[in-house]
Amino acid sequence: MKTMKIPEDFIIGAASSAWQTEGWDGKKDTQDSYIDLWFKNNRHVWHNGYGPAFATDFYNRYKEDIHLMKDIGLTHFRTSINWSRFIIDYENVTVDEEYASYIDNVINELIKNGVEPMICLEHYEIPAKLFEEYGGWGSKHVVNLFVKYAEKVFERYGDRVKHWFTFNEPIVVQTRVYLDAIRYPFEQNTKKWMQWNFNKALATAKVVQLFNNKDYKGKIGVILNPEVTYARSSAQHDMDAAKIYDLFFNRVFLDPSIKGEYPRELLDLLIKHNIMFEYTEEELLTIKENTVDVVGLNLYFPHRVKARSASWNENIPFHPSYYYEMFELPGRRMNPHRGWEIYPRIMFDMAMRMMNEYGNIEWFIAENGMGVENEYRFKNEEGTIQDDYRIEFIGEHLKWLLKAVQNGANCKGFMLWAFTDNVSPMNAFKNRYGLVEINLEDGRNRKLKKSAHWYSNLIESKELQVIKDEIK
Template sequence: MHKKEWTIPPDFILGAALSAWQSEGWSGKKDHQDSYIDLWYKENHHVWHDGYGPAVATDFKNRYQEDIGYMKTIGLTHFRTSINWSRYLIDYENAVVDEEYALYIENVVDELIANGIEPMICLEHYELPAYLFERYGGWESKYVVDLFEKYAEKVMERLGDRVKHWFTFNEPIVPQTRMYLDAIRYPFEQNTKKWMQWNFNKTLATARVVKLFREKKLAEQTGAKIGVILNPEVTYARSTAPHDQEAAEKHDLFFNRMYLDPAIKGEYPQELYDLMHKHDIAFQFTEEELNIIRTYTVDYVGLNLYFPHRVQARMNGWNEQVPFHPRYYYDPFELPGKKMNPYRGWEIYPRIMYDMALRMKEEYGNIEWFIAENGMGVENEQRFQNEEGVIQDDYRIEFITDHLFWLLKAVREGSNCKGYMLWAFSDNVSPMNAFKNRYGLVSINLERNRERSLKKSAYWFQELIKTRN
């Protein structure tokens, strides 16, 4: 099938995303306003590629007007970013707002709207304040849930009249998976029970903020909606054999249904409770908290999809001296002959869009949703410059085209998908990889004062948005 067979609905979102910590830089940041990411960078500077991290990033904080000008040139309908919780407040316990940073955020929102771009605001994209991490254990603490709600209220008071797309978290499962399940990020502690508590408390925090949003009647005032951005790991079993199918079901339970079910259906799968009890990893909860989760489900969800996850039944026994990990039930499976992005080490399998879209339709009540992130990171893109200095990223155009094809096929078949957001608007800092792999429509030249320039994909995306076919 070819691109010419597409039909992109006229109101279908075609936008792009960036997070605060990956773009803003530390300009104007006060010493006590470190986020968890800042703390990690300071503690483990050596693991970040070429030493680049969030300190300067793309300097979006000082160059947002320039960047939004590029967004307008491309024609983006929507732009998603986050607010850096650690910088929005100067007192996390009492939710005292940092007026300088809050004004910057308001200016960004106003600049987007003035340029015809709809702002989409996420309240936490790994920007947990370091103070709350070090003092209370971060999302291990129910008290931090209280403080997050206070922070959300302050943001809604300032932006509730302008922002129509609200999200509690981006990829809420990721930080603690890297920190406490796989122990590959600071503080490098393998602690599955702590991992589970972080997962539960973030789900509770989402429900609490949805409750706050409803009490403030923002939907009635502006037509606003609130949701969460998840990164389901679209799971495929090695074979149709029962043992491989069970391995895929367990993987799906721990990494997908863990968040999708309570956010959308308002409840956790019974099997998850059973396995938590069996392996002594149960999170602490109250019936009142479960009732809040049951009552305050999201209006819609954003899904970040990049690559498939293939699993098989475990081939060897589990070392009982090792704390429980979901891999107790599965091993990764390497599909022979798979198409790869060699720079990121990820398989390219565009059908994940279609398969996840049909799942949203069939298993999750056909709730409204959209692709919140999809993209391709490539190393050393400067080698693809033409004589005019434009990066000829045809591989990115092919990647987007193939994934959009499968997504729009699902839309034609009735999946309630409302849009596609590219990761990312511009090249930006990623955890540890820093600027190694570039994802942007807009190039950031580190050797020339972070000079911006449009890649070939930006001109292609511009035409796609204009013609919708």
């Protein structure tokens, strides 16, 4: 067995979001988010009907949950502020004092218990009203309202919060809605997809500009979910397919956020296929001059692609898959519950890319974890879930991450998804990710899993015991 030392300043924390934990207590009827709107209009697709309405009831039980964070030894906790609830009048940016006081209490309780808050301004929580009236992130007006909302948040909590992020996974909502049309309101519109992508990159730059102009203490960044992409083979056609996939799904946010500009190859493709976003030169300058301080990366599984072999239906709107098909690696190791390949080396490969292509900017793993169905099967006689599979999953991914740090990667931490079991889009509570079990049949009572005790020891010892060491 080999021991890997974890650097003293390396964060070992956990994450959740507002909408996946809070529930609707205290929420006014006019304060639905996009997620709430989707749930209300399309509830049958959410596993067993669970959704944001009750979630984990963090709104009422945050003290209990934060005490568990302290028991585990978490030093950092990442969550979001629900934009749709923080503001009561979106046009005039009037703060809802009831919800704002709740956020005050959560931040103060975290700090009191030795847990550093890391706050994201939007985790899919765009107000439903702005989605319905303006088309959401397709509107530049919504971009400006987001900046005004951010200013109110910074004014209120900037004295205590030192880790800020504009978005969590800014590409996701529009990819599900407008590119793949698999979520409410189901509209396949690739040009709209690209406009959302651009406007969110612009919103990040504008909020970074605001943050720096106001001279707030701390750092501001964005949390992205790059899809670590591997070509099926070394043949040029497969390599080209992987490169184009990377342009559309990774560099579309990595480059403007970190480098302040878009890849020329991507812009050429957008023009070629008539899906170029609307922009001004002033907006491009804002993006160029206001790059982020730090990047969070959510990494779970690899993406493998090959050159397209099937003919393309020219009667349908352009989709990036015009250039590629997904490839399933024979013999791949799988998480059968989530349908995702397990390939821990994504940590190292992405870390080397951040070092070699993105100036070795400061970054951290903002999410990584393993979702498993029917975890109650693994309870021992004391009723504790023996989630050795999660311990192995975390350990293997952390091993490759620490190897990258040893090789010079500027990675500053690892945040597990998630602190507790919580609601996920559509999957609801089907796949459990938490260190802490949420018992749906017993008032959502909490109980530490075996992984929570293992994670606690990891934080305290700052040592990772590596059983299988295939790293060369």
